[in-house]
Amino acid sequence: MFWIEFAVLLGMILIGSQMKGIGLGVMGLVGLFLFIFIFKMKPTDPPIDVMLIIMSIVTTAATLQASGGLDYLVSLAEKIIRSNPSNITFIAPFTVYFLCLFAGTAHIVYSLLPIISEVSAKKRIRPERPLSISVIASHLALTGSPMSAATAALVVVLAYQGALVDIMMICIPASIIGLLVGCFSVFKKGVELDKDPIFIEKMKDPVFAKSMEADTENTQVQLKPGAKTSVVIFSIAIVLIVIAGAFPSLVPSFEPGVKTLAIAADGSLTMVTIISVVTLTASAAMMLITKTSTADVTKASLFNSMASAVVSVFGVVWMSSTFMNSNSDIIQTALGGIVSEYPWTFAIAVFIMGVLMFSQAATTKTMMPLGIALGLPPSSLIAIFPAVNSDFVLPGYPTLLAAINFDRTGSTKIGKYVINHSFNVPGVVAIGVAIMVGFLLGTFLM
Incomplete structure (x- = not known):
């Protein structure tokens, strides 16, 4: 029966990921329907905590976007990237990393991908190199950012005071080192651009060749009056x-008492409460001080993406947690021994689930409680945390597709066998190194 139930779980996730958007969420609820009414499983509590965190954080990021703050941050990042085009394979991904680490969202990378592609192509550096590792950097930044839903979800799962600081203290330096090694892994990836037969063929087109030489540098973007102020308010919230x-x-x-969503058993405020109150207060301050209308916030692309994220987490996490809870004895018996002796092996399970779920927050909320049930200490779970960024393996994630589309030279691509695309090598290298460094740091810092 376990394998039939597991097949249902995987089937719903695979169908939902192909549907994209809210597909993962609605198919998750289809799976939950089958688990409850066909397999007679007792449903767990829905992931209200993570849903509230996503709503709060994304609303605040959308307010920053509507008030012009994200445009201001992107303009700063563009100046950094253009300042040293010869080293764009290293400069671009680190610029993207720190920008996404600050903003708590990978979606900001869309504004930088065409700049990275253009600058590298004009310098005759294969765009695949900086584009591929920059996309990985945008994902890796979420595991350590205090403003990301994934990090907040892990804080809630760990449920001890100081968890956020421990996550940042281990994951940020581990990810930076992993990213650096990832940059080296693509430094000489593929043939040089001026020797690439696809690029040579494209250069025979006079229009394309002229566009490769055109100077589009330093295009001035008109910032909104409250752009810088909104960044300051957002920074204060962080x-x-x-x-x-x-x-x-x-x-x-x-007073200590029964644990609720807002207050822990010892009477302290939960991180759900703290994050929700602080971020939405910052959102209100941005709207009031910068005179940004609520209508502009709800029209922002980040705000629109929130509904999809909330529905996806709602369905797939509720289905997955119900499956895990109903089969906890089988799972712990199968994995308990090897995970207890070799904690790093749990990273493989997290990585695989991340491939299927296409959501760092959903993967965190689904897998990390299992890690706790298997007896893994917080230091190991934090070290393994970057493994939730495996959504690049199947090339359907929007950031990957955007990078492919923005690369007019054709160097960034999906291979013949689908998974042999431009992002797998830097992704596996960066995440693998980050996990190894995380375990090393955990032994000294926790």
Whole structure:
């Protein structure tokens, strides 16, 4: 029966990922329907905590976007990328990483991909190199950003004071080292652009050749009046969340009692409460001070993406947690021994689930409680955390497709066998190194 139920779980995830958008969520609820009414499984609680965090964080990021703050950040990143085009394979991914680390979303990379492609092509550096590792950098930044839903989900799962600081302290330096090694892995990837037969053929077109020589540098973008102010407010929100995580004694506490979504059993505020209140207060401050209308916020592309993310997490996590809970004895018996002796092997399971789920937050909420049930310490779970970024393996994620489309030279592509695309080598290398460094840091820092 276990394997039939497991086949249903995988089937719903695979069908949902092909449908894209809210497909993962609705197919997750189809799977839950089958689990409850056909297999008689007892449903777990829905992932309300992660859904609230996604709503709060994405609304605040959308407010930053509507007020012009994201445009301002992108303009700064563009100046950095254009400042040293010869080293774009290293400069671009680190610029993307720190920008996404600050903003808590990978979607900001869309604005930088055409710049990376253009600058590298004009320098005759194969665009595949900086584009592929920059996309990986945008994903890797989410596992460590205090403003990402994935990091917030892990904080909720770990459920101990100081978890956010531990995650940042281990995952950020581990990811930076992993990203650096990932840059070296693509530094000489493929033939040089001026020797690429596809590019040579494209250059025979006079229009294309002229566009490769045209100077589009330093195109001035008109920023909104409150752009810089919104970035300052957003920064203050990040600082407040980190302080609350690092110094819980500064946060109000109440009488111990029954654990709720808002208050822990010891009377302290949960991170769901802290993140929701701080981020949405910052969103309100941005709207009031910069005179950004609520209509502009709801029209922002980030805000529109929130509905898809919430529905996806709602369905697929609820289905997966119900399956895991109903089969916990079988799973722990099968994995308990090897995971206890070799904690890093759990990273393989997390990586595989991340490939299927296309969501770092959903993968975190689904797999990390299983890691706790298997007896893994917090330091190991934090070290393994970057494995949730495996959504690049199947080339259907929007950031990958955008990078392929923005590369007019044709060097960034999907291979004949689908999975042999431009992003797999840098992705596996960067994440693998980040996990190894994370385990090393965990032994010294925790």
